[in-house]
Amino acid sequence: xxxxxxxxxxxxxxxxxxxxxxxxxxxxxxxxxxxxxxxxxxxxxxxxxxxxxxxxxxxxxxxxxxxxxxxxxxxxxxxxxxxxxxxxxxxxxxxxxxxxxxxxxxxxxxxxxxxxxxxxxxxxxxxxxxxxxxxxxxxxxxxxxxxxxxxxxxxxxxxxxxxxxxxxxxxxxxxxxxxxxxxxxxxxxxxxxxxxxxxxxxxxxx
Numbered sequence: 473x474x475x476x477x478x479x480x481x482x483x484x485x486x487x488x489x490x491x492x493x494x495x496x497x498x499x500x501x502x503x504x505x506x507x508x509x510x511x512x513x514x515x516x517x518x519x520x521x522x523x524x525x526x527x528x529x530x531x532x533x534x535x536x537x538x539x540x541x542x543x544x545x546x547x548x549x550x551x552x553x554x555x556x557x558x559x560x561x562x563x564x565x566x567x568x569x570x571x572x573x574x575x576x577x578x579x580x581x582x583x584x585x586x587x588x589x590x591x592x593x594x595x596x597x598x599x600x601x602x603x604x605x606x607x608x609x610x611x612x613x614x615x616x617x618x619x620x621x622x623x624x625x626x627x628x629x630x631x632x633x634x635x636x637x638x639x640x641x642x643x644x645x646x647x648x649x650x651x652x653x654x655x656x657x658x659x660x661x662x663x664x665x666x667x668x669x670x671x672x673x674x675x676x677x678x
Contacts, residue, residue, distance in 0.1 A: 473639045476630045483627035484543055487620055491540030494533045501529035520601040528610045535617025539624035545644070562644060563632045570629040578622035585614040 508522040541547055554562055592608040599605050634640030 473634055473637065477634055477640060480627040480630040480634075483623045487539040487543050487624050490536050490620060491543070494537040494540065497529050497533040497536075501526050501533065504529070520599070520603045521605055524599055524601070524605045528605065528613075531610055532613045532617075535613045536620060538617055539620035542621060542624045542628065559642070559644075560636065563636055566644075567629060567632050570625045570632075574625040575622065578618045578625065581618045582615055582622075585611065585618070589615060 504522060505526050508518060508526070512518040554565060557565070589608060589611045592611050597607045599607060628643060631640055631643035635643055
């Protein structure tokens, strides 16, 4: 299990790094969009290449950040029923979801997009718009993004199995979020007049 946990931490680190830099892709898309709008209004001219590169960059930022989003549990979730279940049942639901839904979905997408990417690269297909861009760079975002999402799904699966076996922390808590036990301990410290982070000392015998 320790080997799998090391793999999980490596995947988490990879997607955390990708997430840090995805924001710069969004910034680049925003800057290009702004410049294109200014040029169009001021000089009454534009280029399809500038328009296409905007959605190329947006596609890249959206797809490669999917694993980062899963790492931080920021995907849309419907917890009306799930939150009422026991922690163990929640873990099993997540395990089945990652194993039977997320993994097959990512594998199917990779099965179909990798040959299409190779075909696009070999043919050098260009955009049908005048002055448009070559197509394969935007197709590359699909296998890269879904590979990162697939790896993060496996990482989450490992963490939940480890939790059920008592070999890991609760993976359903968002990074930096306190567990119910930690919140209770903090409340008790405050009531006892102990500052957070101060080590508790045992009462001395008189």
